[in-house]
Amino acid sequence: MIPPDVRKITTATEAARARAFVAHLAASLGAPEVERARFLTALSAQLRESLGQGGAELTLTVQRPGQDKSVRVRAVVRPATPAPEQAPSWHLVLSCPGSMTQHPSLPAHPDATAPAEALLAADEETAAVLRRLDESENLLSLHREELHQTNQGVLALHAELDAAALTQQELLDAERVARGEAEKARRLLTFLANASAVVTASLDHEDIVRRLPELLIPEYASRVDVWLFDEDERAAGNSLHSAAAVAAARTGRPQHAGPHPAELPGADDLPPSALSPDRPLLCVPLTVRRSLGVLTLTAPENGFDADTSVMLLELARRIAIALDNALRFEHHRDTAEELQRAQLTDLPAADGLHLAARYLPATRGLNIGGDWYDAFFQPDGSLLTVIGDVTGHGLRAAVIMGQLRTALRAYAIEEASPARILTRLHRMLCHQQPNLYATAMIARFRPDDPQVTWAAAGHPPAVVRAPGGAVRVLDDKPGVMLGVPIPFEYADHTTEIEPGSTLVLYTDGLVERRSEGIDVGIELLAQTLAALHEPDLEDLDASAESLLKPLVHESERDDDVCLLLCRTAPLPTS
Known part of the structure; x- marks a missing residue:
């Protein structure tokens, strides 16, 4: 252990000389510039504070290398006239990588050092700190730029993720809509097949007409009316049916009568019917080789949509075929029965x-x-x-x-x-x-x-x-x-x-x-x-x-x- 250096600090000059000595000592022991500047700045601040309190005693101790091979400089500042209510002594330790073999004792006091040299030495420390500060600022600027680029990338990634999420949602919505349309088409085709099987299974036209309300109400119609023409009946002269049914019989085209145009595929739009002012009517002619009649459907609560109307038009065509077959069969059957009974x-x-x-x-x-x-x-x-x-x-x-x-x-x-x-x-x-x-x-x-x-x-x-x-x-x-x-x-x-x-x-x-x-x-x-x-x-x-x-x-x-x-x-x- 080197004997400590103890000196009284009562004036600013003594404090400056002490600081210059400590700076010389730290520099000679190879203390890093930034750590040395921090150590000296803290020491100077403590010495200035002690001067305002009547002076202080500065004790410098250089300790031999420890296990980490570094030399430590320990500075202790005690008040010159301690009082019971004063704070305890201040101390600070600076680690220096220098070797004690080169300095077996503390260097001589640089009391004769010119103030200019001390000031220049202090500027060197400040310059070192500024260089490190510039390096830190450059590094900070570089990190800031990297962070900015990273943030921009993150923002771009978030934008891409948002766009991908939006696209995925749109695809899911489109898939949901497609599934709904496919399910609706499957349900309509299934109903068309089942209803066709029912109407074509019978050769009794009255039985076919009787089964239609059971098939269509309430899902596809709220009411079903079938107008079958007599052999010598003219559709235009029958006033017991809606104007849309008469128009369907005259033109041979499906007619939709409602408060608003429905623009249904294959159907003409007409004003609402006086027989059904609240709900639209869909009147479909039953035509095969000849005009058999008109099928009138009163809309359910949700009205007629395009897909359902296409299915209903196709079902009406099959109903017409079934009715035509039944009427022809009944005619031949009656003729055959009369012929057989005649024998x-x-x-x-x-x-x-x-x-x-x-x-x-x-x-x-x-x-x-x-x-x-x-x-x-x-x-x-x-x-x-x-x-x-x-x-x-x-x-x-x-x-x-x-x-x-x-x-x-x-x-x-x-x-x-x-x-x-x-x-x-x-x-x-x-x-x-x-x-x-x-x-x-x-x-x-x-x-x-x-x-x-x-x-x-x-x-x-x-x-x-x-x-x-x-x-x-x-x-x-x-x-x-x-x-x-x-x-x-x-x-x-x-x-x-x-x-x-x-x-x-x-x-x-x-x-x-x-x-x-x-x-x-x-x-x-x-x-x-x-x-x-x-x-x-x-x-x-x-x-x-x-x-x-x-x-x-x-x-x-x-x-x-x-x-x-x-x-x-x-x-x-x-």
Whole structure:
């Protein structure tokens, strides 16, 4: 440890010399310029403060190098006349990288140093500090510029992120809109497909019209009106419909009538209708090959939009096709039914025998079938009752039925035996109509003869009800169907019929059930026949209706039904 340097500071000159000495010492020990300037500035400030308080004692100590190889200069300033209330002594330490080997003791006091030299030395310290300050300012300016550039980059990045976020939001909005439009289009197409399937599934125009409100209300319309033209009706002269419907009928173009133009695709805009001033109307002509009518839709709460109106126009086109098909089918069906009924002759009146017949066409298809019944006299006075069924449906079956009926009547003039008549019919059908078959049953009644002669060709068995209510089935094995490509000779069968008995001839449409077979139907027919009361059989037409009711369902039928009742006169009461 070098002995400390202690000096009294009572004047400004002593303080300046002390400062110059400390500056010389710090410079000789290699203290850095900035740290040296800070140390000297702090020391000078403390010395000035001490001069105002009556002077001070400055103690300088140079400590040997420690573990970090640096020399430390320690300055302590104590008041010259300390008082109890004064602050403790001030001290400050300066680290210098210099070596003590070069300076084993404190340098001599530079008391003779000129004030100018000390001032210049102080300027050197100030210059060093200013140089460091300039370097710091340059570095700070550089950092400030870098920070500015960084901020500009951050701002640009934020702008890009904002633009990207805005673009992403716009894309999400566009995707949401596209998804909504796609979902709406899918929903409209699904409804169009389902509604088209409903309207095209029926061949009854009234049923089609009845289903439209169920399909369209309330989502696509609040009200549905269908105006179908009569054959000789002129649309322009009907004042019971809206002006828009009349305009649609006249022009053949869809019309939209509302308080504001809707500009719907394919539709003309008209003023609001007096029949619906609050809600718009969309009137679409139902046109295929001809004008069938007008479909008028009253708008739902949200009105008609472009996409929905396009779907409704397409649905109206399909409704028009379905109505046209239904009307044409109904016309052909009615014509065919009248044609077929024209071939069913009136039943003859015979002594001792009452006849009643019923014919019900199939409710599915064109209603043209091959079922028929007939009853006529032979030259010898016998009465032949016939029932038959040509396989299949359609015009060909009806034509073959007419041919068989005509041929059977012709053969009955020459042949008395039902079996011989069926044999000749079988040969004729095999020769003229191969691959077409028929069933038939002939029952022959002779005047005043209790026996009935009959023959069957693949036909369901007849049922007989005795006067007491007993029922039996004529289940003798029938011959093959007419037209089967094999030679066959039919045989006659004889059954005794008591007076007051009822013989029931029928076609398979009366007793055949898809899931149950024909035997169950025959059993039901026998039970129903047995349940009839004897007085009821006096009115044979009413008895025919009573037999049909439990056997023929009111729902749609796939096959025709023929029923022929033959009732012998009961014995006279004494």
